[in-house]
Amino acid sequence: MKINKKIKPYIFLIFVIFIYLIFFIFNKSIFFTSLDFLKNTLIKILPAFAFVFVLMFLSNYFIDRKFIIKHFENSGIKKWIFIILGGILSTGPIYIWYPLLKDLRTKGFSNGIIACFLYNRGIKLPFIPIAIYYFGLKYIVILTLLMIIFSIIQGLIINKTLKEN
Amino acid sequence: MQYIDKNKINISLKKALKTIISILPIFLGTILLISLLNSIISKEFYLEIFQKGNLITNSFLGSIIGGISIGTPVLSYIIGGELLNNGIHISAITAFLVSWVTIGVIQIPLEASIFGKRFTIYRNLFAFLFSILIGILIYLILSIL
Numbered sequence: 001m002k003i004n005k006k007i008k009p010y011i012f013l014i015f016v017i018f019i020y021l022i023f024f025i026f027n028k029s030i031f032f033t034s035l036d037f038l039k040n041t042l043i044k045i046l047p048a049f050a051f052v053f054v055l056m057f058l059s060n061y062f063i064d065r066k067f068i069i070k071h072f073e074n075s076g077i078k079k080w081i082f083i084i085l086g087g088i089l090s091t092g093p094i095y096i097w098y099p100l101l102k103d104l105r106t107k108g109f110s111n112g113i114i115a116c117f118l119y120n121r122g123i124k125l126p127f128i129p130i131a132i133y134y135f136g137l138k139y140i141v142i143l144t145l146l147m148i149i150f151s152i153i154q155g156l157i158i159n160k161t162l163k164e165n
Numbered sequence: 166m167q168y169i170d171k172n173k174i175n176i177s178l179k180k181a182l183k184t185i186i187s188i189l190p191i192f193l194g195t196i197l198l199i200s201l202l203n204s205i206i207s208k209e210f211y212l213e214i215f216q217k218g219n220l221i222t223n224s225f226l227g228s229i230i231g232g233i234s235i236g237t238p239v240l241s242y243i244i245g246g247e248l249l250n251n252g253i254h255i256s257a258i259t260a261f262l263v264s265w266v267t268i269g270v271i272q273i274p275l276e277a278s279i280f281g282k283r284f285t286i287y288r289n290l291f292a293f294l295f296s297i298l299i300g301i302l303i304y305l306i307l308s309i310l
Contacts, residue, residue, distance in 0.1 A: 009187065013194035019201065030204045038200040045196075045243070052239075053181055060177035091184075094272060098279045105280070114280065115288045122266030124238045134246030142306055143259065143299070147267075150295045158287055 048129040055126035056091070063089045069100070080155075083113050084148055087120025094121060112159030119151035188237045195240045199247055215253045224300030227257035228293055231264035241265040255307065260300030267292035 023031040090097060101114050123144055131140050215223050231241065245258045268289050269276060277285040 009190040013190040016194045016197045033204040034200040037203050038196060041196055041200065053185055056181035056184055057177050060180045061173060094269065102279050111284050118288065119267055127239050130239055131242045134242050142303055146299045146302060147263065150299060154291045154295060157291060161287055162283060
């Protein structure tokens with residue numbers, strides 16, 4: 001049975017609401033404690049979510065596919081820098097970038113460069129406000145720097161390993 | 166204000182709104198579920214799972230859980246944040262956050278069909294190992310700073 005794409009995300013939500021209904025019937029204490037926790041979480045998260053929306057808008061406005069491809073054409077260290085930035089700034093689901101990356105590979109981009117791009121997609125700038133809210137600025141700065149460093153290490157290792165194989 | 170492209174503003178706003186709306190049901194469902202679990206499961210339960218092990222096993226466990234989890238990274242921050250509030254070790258949470266966004270278990274077939282099996286296996290394997298390493302490193306760095 002094929003489930004409508006628009007309905008799919010709501011199935012999980014409906015399922016959780018259903019569990020809440022069960023608790024409402026059988027254990028009101030847990031039901032109300034959970035709602036209280038939910039209320040407090042939402043109050044804390046919503047301002048950060050507004051900021052996420054603004055960042056998403058800005059990245060959609062200023063950074064598009066053309067912008068990224070244009071900067072990929074550099075060479076040497078510059079190429080790595082733009083690949084890292086491209087990975088961080090690229091938006092949308094990962095699989096929409098697969099055809100472009102495949103195309104770039106046929107144009108001479110190494111496996112390591114592609115792995116580096118994919119790794120840096122893990123750094124989600126628009127969601128940083130929420131991450132800072134939970135973990136603090138110092139932690140997020142260190143984590144981001146470590147992820148960038150390891151994206152390069154991964155790229156270099158993959159280049160070496162796949163070449164040797 | 167000839168430099169501002171009104172059409173592009175509209176498209177960018179719509180795209181941002183669409184993304185937010187698309188993650189909203191899962192986002193709400195997750196927060197609801199976390200709220201419920203928070204009421205049912207005690208802090209001691211989480212602590213027992215993670216803190217029995219050492220720095221490496223905690224990171225390893227965090228990396229496995231993050232690696233098989235799917236969904237928008239916002240969810241990983243919320244889950245990770247609540248685990249942190251429950252006293253889970255920062256190395257485990259970091260490994261969980263990093264593997265959530267760098268390992269794509271669900272996309273492995275698609276990734277392999279486009280970039281090849283070897284590339285996909287190596288990339289995901291290194292992403293897994295690095296999430297453990299980053300978990301350990303961040304703990305060490307934070308203890309120094």
